[in-house]
Amino acid sequence: MEKLKKECECGKLIVKDGWLMCPSCRRRKVLQVRPETTAKNLIVYCRDCRTETMVDIEQGQCFQSRCR
Secondary structure (H helix, E strand, O other), rough: OOOOOOEEEEEEEEEEEEEEEOOOOOEEEEEEEEOOOOOOOEEEEEOOOOOOOEEEEEEEEEEEEEEE
């Protein structure tokens, strides 16, 4: 029996003037991020391109995580 593999892709996201920018369209301010903000597996929705992205936030740094 094969073991299920878990693939994770992570990448740093752009935070501009305290706002998280959409990783797909890079146009809209999606989420406000402060230096003390922390979150894990937070789903963020962009209204412009209508995509959902799972985000990990640690001390104001945002990382995209896709786990399947």
